[in-house]
Amino acid sequence: MELQTFNYDNRIVKNFAYATMLWGLVGMLVGLLAAFQLYYPALNFNIPYTTFGRIRPLHTNAVIFAFVGNGIFMGVYYSLQRLLKARMFSDMLSKIHFWGWQFIIVLAALTLVFGMTTGKEYAELEWPIDILIAIIWVVFGINMFGTILKRREKHLYVAIWFYIATFVTVAMLHIVNSFEIPVTFLKSYSWYAGVQDALVQWWYGHNAVAFFLTTPYLGVMYYFLPKAANRPVYSYKLSIVHFWALIFLYIWAGPHHLLYTSLPDWAQSLGTVFSIMLLAPSWGGMFNGLLTLRGAWDKVREDAILKFMVVAVTAYGMSTFEGPMLSLKNVNAISHFTDWTVAHVHVGALGWNGFLTFAMLYWLIPRLFNTEIYSKSLMNNHFWLGTLGILLYAIPMYWAGFSQSLSWSEFTPDGTLRYTFMDTVVRIKLLYLLRGLGGTIYLSGFIVMLYNLIKTIKKGSLVAEQEAQAPALVNAKAKQHGEHWHRWIERRPIQMLVVSLVLVAIGGIIEFVPTFLVKSNIPTIASVKPYTPLELEGRDIYIKEGCYNCHSQMVRPFRHETERYGEYSKAGEFVYDHPFQWGSKRTGPDLHRIGNKYPDSWHFKHMYEPSWISTGSIMPSYPWLFKNNTDVSSLKAKIEAMQTLGVPYEKGFEDNAISEYKKQAAQIAENLHKDSDVDKMIKAEGISKIEDKEIIALIAYLQRLGTDINNTSLTQK
Amino acid sequence: MKFIHYLKTISGVSVFPIISLLLFFIFFVSLIALVMSANKKAIERAKQIPFDNQ
Numbered sequence: 001m002e003l004q005t006f007n008y009d010n011r012i013v014k015n016f017a018y019a020t021m022l023w024g025l026v027g028m029l030v031g032l033l034a035a036f037q038l039y040y041p042a043l044n045f046n047i048p049y050t051t052f053g054r055i056r057p058l059h060t061n062a063v064i065f066a067f068v069g070n071g072i073f074m075g076v077y078y079s080l081q082r083l084l085k086a087r088m089f090s091d092m093l094s095k096i097h098f099w100g101w102q103f104i105i106v107l108a109a110l111t112l113v114f115g116m117t118t119g120k121e122y123a124e125l126e127w128p129i130d131i132l133i134a135i136i137w138v139v140f141g142i143n144m145f146g147t148i149l150k151r152r153e154k155h156l157y158v159a160i161w162f163y164i165a166t167f168v169t170v171a172m173l174h175i176v177n178s179f180e181i182p183v184t185f186l187k188s189y190s191w192y193a194g195v196q197d198a199l200v201q202w203w204y205g206h207n208a209v210a211f212f213l214t215t216p217y218l219g220v221m222y223y224f225l226p227k228a229a230n231r232p233v234y235s236y237k238l239s240i241v242h243f244w245a246l247i248f249l250y251i252w253a254g255p256h257h258l259l260y261t262s263l264p265d266w267a268q269s270l271g272t273v274f275s276i277m278l279l280a281p282s283w284g285g286m287f288n289g290l291l292t293l294r295g296a297w298d299k300v301r302e303d304a305i306l307k308f309m310v311v312a313v314t315a316y317g318m319s320t321f322e323g324p325m326l327s328l329k330n331v332n333a334i335s336h337f338t339d340w341t342v343a344h345v346h347v348g349a350l351g352w353n354g355f356l357t358f359a360m361l362y363w364l365i366p367r368l369f370n371t372e373i374y375s376k377s378l379m380n381n382h383f384w385l386g387t388l389g390i391l392l393y394a395i396p397m398y399w400a401g402f403s404q405s406l407s408w409s410e411f412t413p414d415g416t417l418r419y420t421f422m423d424t425v426v427r428i429k430l431l432y433l434l435r436g437l438g439g440t441i442y443l444s445g446f447i448v449m450l451y452n453l454i455k456t457i458k459k460g461s462l463v464a465e466q467e468a469q470a471p472a473l474v475n476a477k478a479k480q481h482g483e484h485w486h487r488w489i490e491r492r493p494i495q496m497l498v499v500s501l502v503l504v505a506i507g508g509i510i511e512f513v514p515t516f517l518v519k520s521n522i523p524t525i526a527s528v529k530p531y532t533p534l535e536l537e538g539r540d541i542y543i544k545e546g547c548y549n550c551h552s553q554m555v556r557p558f559r560h561e562t563e564r565y566g567e568y569s570k571a572g573e574f575v576y577d578h579p580f581q582w583g584s585k586r587t588g589p590d591l592h593r594i595g596n597k598y599p600d601s602w603h604f605k606h607m608y609e610p611s612w613i614s615t616g617s618i619m620p621s622y623p624w625l626f627k628n629n630t631d632v633s634s635l636k637a638k639i640e641a642m643q644t645l646g647v648p649y650e651k652g653f654e655d656n657a658i659s660e661y662k663k664q665a666a667q668i669a670e671n672l673h674k675d676s677d678v679d680k681m682i683k684a685e686g687i688s689k690i691e692d693k694e695i696i697a698l699i700a701y702l703q704r705l706g707t708d709i710n711n712t713s714l715t716q717k
Numbered sequence: 718m719k720f721i722h723y724l725k726t727i728s729g730v731s732v733f734p735i736i737s738l739l740l741f742f743i744f745f746v747s748l749i750a751l752v753m754s755a756n757k758k759a760i761e762r763a764k765q766i767p768f769d770n771q
Binding site: 079082083085153155157158159223226227232233236237240241244245248470 | 744745748749751752755759760761762763764765766767768769
């Protein structure tokens with residue numbers, strides 16, 4: 001058969017490699033800042049743009065979508081071309097994909113520090129950016145499928161199945177979770193409310209881990225690990241089972257993020273069952289990776305790239321063992337809201353994603369630049385720094401998690417809680433410092449890598465076009481004699497896409513449909529009323545400042561929680577919460593029953609300088625809330641948006657919203673002036689017209705939280 | 718809120734667990750069957766795809 005000559009596009013791989021190096025550095029530096037802020041709150045610098053509530057989403061978004069995202073594309077663009085023996089479908093689409101993605105990252109960084117956020121974890125970006133993400137993702141998909149269609153290799157290697165599943169599932173997750181109603185250009189409300197919003201969000205959040213941080217990297221593993229070890233994957237059959245079982249099971253597991261919350265019980269159990277089953281395909285994949293190295297372990301001793309890969313795959317195995325364990329209700333009762341979760345995700349992020357990215361970079365860069373790595377010993381140094389960094393990060397966080405959980409739930413023999421929340425914060429501060437040091441060591445390893453790679457790049461020259469030869473594919477769909485049906489689908493990428501989509505859609509549909517359609521899933525509570533205009537503005541400030549990053553709004557039905565916070569949270573209390581703000585971590589205490597617990601003046605002082613009220617507090621101060629006027633220009637639009645979403649504001653209420661707003665604000669301002677300390681503070685700071693300030697709206701919201709249900713008991717009495 | 722409560726509101730609910738069991742059983746059994754029956758040569762060939770060229 002006639003051989004065709006063509007070129008692989010290495011330039012696009014190089015671009016994504018540079019991007020992952022740059023954004024990795026940025027994302028980890030921001031993470032380090034956030035880590036040290038928890039030990040030393042002065043590092044919040046008393047300005048809005050650098051407070052923890054805005055920095056933490058910046059860190060998570062940068063690491064997931066910028067560092068790992070570009071890492072995925074680097075791996076996919078390199079391996080896809082070679083596995084299909086074809087150049088990428090369109091150089092123009094490759095370029096649009098690359099620059100579009102970097103543009104999104106820059107927009108994300110800017111909007112997040114300016115407090116423009118939807119308030120949904122890992123999906124914080126506002127609606128125009130969401131649309132842009134969808135467009136660029138489709139560009140990536142067209143480019144990938146175009147390449148698959150013009151391929152010269154009949155069979156799609158297993159790595160490509162993982163890429164296809166990634167593409168189709170991420171598209172579905174992103175679109176479904178991003179349904180929101182725009183209020184202004186950079187403000188929107190989630191289409192869903194309360195329990196439903198929580199279910200959709202964690203279906204998304206869990207599967208973002210599954211289909212952004214896991215499946216593309218498994219695809220990459222199935223290509224780069226055999227290449228680096230120079231031997232084929234241990235069992236190709238196992239990889240088939242691994243793939244189908246993983247995508248079939250993963251999508252159901254989302255509700256394990258909501259155990260003991262107000263989510264209906266049956267949905268929680270469903271999440272747990274599927275999470276346990278997930279262990280099987282996950283470990284199947286891990287063994288497949290590790291056993292690929294059978295008989296080649298002597299190489300692992302010599303080759304730092306293989307070392308990185310072994311630790312990466314092991315970290316994958318550890319976190320996918322831990323995941324199912326954490327989804328057992330009794331374990332989750334201990335781990336949820338604590339730093340255990342933080343430890344768990346960082347074993348995955350630093351170990352699995354980080355180390356596999358480093359291995360790819362070390363393997364790729366010398367090949368792209370046709371040279372040898374600058375220094376093997378620096379590579380080894382990086383490996384040890386990275387490993388030490390992970391340990392020093394994870395161990396203090398596990399310890400902190402256990403400490404939190406044990407001390408939150410400890411009672412004295414008299415039956416009262418032994419520790420105040422502040423006691424439990426103070427005792428883990430040192431562990432936060434140690435975690436920061438672990439992160440510093442990991443980052444220093446990363447910088448060593450950057451130096452090593454830059455030196456390597458300098459001594460080589462880019463092979464932008466790599467020539468290759470392969471015979472043309474005559475009829476990709478032709479059946480071979482004696483083949484069985486899986487080979488059929490391996491040749492048909494579009495059918496593969498459709499089957500994958502159907503498989504991943506089943507789990508979501510079965511969880512969503514009853515929760516959305518069966519009214520009794522969320523029993524309504526007659527006394528739960530929509531927020532007043534002032535409270536609604538206050539809620540938006542709560543979201544803007546990212547309070548949900550440290551405070552939950554979900555009292556679980558445990559004795560120690562009801563003792564500490566009050567009545568446990570009911571599904572019916574959140575029916576007007578667009579978006580829900582249950583949070584996932586308690587660096588500070590739960591806030592669902594904070595309403596009317598303290599006087600307005602308490603909140604006023606506390607938000608100005610938390611340590612005045614709570615000695616040892618690590619919460620940032622929010623001085624700008626006392627200077628900035630609440631922007632009420634879109635209040636009417638906000639009320640109208642809520643009406644569209646079904647929040648029962650009376651018709652015409654939107655026109656009275658401002659006067660309602662002012663009335664309530666004046667009342668709170670009057671309360672504050674009655675407190676002599678606060679009055680002095682206001683005068684000393686020269687704050688005029690306190691009723692217009694953001695702090696008033698925030699206080700109104702905080703004082704409303706979780707109080708509606710008390711009205712029921714009052715009326716019942 | 719117990720699961721049973723929601724189940725009661727669905728008509729013909731008894732068929733649901735059977736469908737679920739069948740779905741999973743068929744899915745995993747056919748997956749295993751497919752893998753067991755795979756053509757050894759084709760599998761060997763697929764394994765080698767990453768090594769076909771650079």
